[in-house]
Amino acid sequence: MEDILERLKRMESTKLIDVVKNYRQYGYSDELKNEALIILKSRGIDEFELRLTGNFQNSTYDRALGLYDSFRRNSRIAFGLYLYLIFGNILLTLLFLNWSHADLFLSITNVMVLLGYLFFLMKSFMDQSNFYKALGKSFGADGAIIFFFIGMPLYIFMYFYFRKQMKEQMATIQ
Structure with a gap:
């Protein structure tokens, strides 16, 4: 020291x-x-x-860090719900194979998980959009369309790509 x-x-x-x-x-x-x-x-x-003089703290970095953390949290939840939609249905179908109300239970569960997934997907998208606005960069409507339509079915890949991209942007903030 x-x-x-x-x-x-x-x-x-x-x-x-x-x-x-x-x-x-x-x-x-x-x-x-x-x-x-x-x-x-x-x-x-x-x-x-x-x-x-604005030299005590880097407000751009602070704002971007808060949005990045929020994005990571919301996208992690969306990713977990996405994985449930893919693998949970298979597992629950096998577990409740002989239960007479399994179809109703699975339908209700799927609707709730799908709504939760869409909610957290949109929250993570808004965090990502606000993150780029805080950096003074345009995420644009093209990013929204790509994120929503490609991101939903291929979320397993988009999740890691967007996290890496935002982490790299955090390192460039002045």
Whole structure:
């Protein structure tokens, strides 16, 4: 830690301001950010001034991170419901083979799971769309059509593709 503190002290103020603003993107701890703030304060730049100039936190990154986390949560739920729609029906059919009300039970279960899947699919799509808006990039109507029509039947592939794509975008935020 001493070595890191010495490197911080040798940095120019503009670099230290960048460390304070983007510390999470660089993988730095809160402790390192606080040390950079102490050094900046000793140079006459306090937290209030950083807040006024928009250099205390990276609001674009914070917003994008919140949307990315929401997307991951909603898409994970949609993915689980998708897998149920594919494999759960087979398993439940085999389990309830001799039950007289199995068809009604499976029909009701399928409708509920399908509605849940569509709900979380749309929520994850909205999170993804808002994520790109927060980055100032267009996800566009083409993305919506591709996501909805191709994403539904091939969700198993789209799920991993979109997560990877958004994770790469998170790394590029300035």
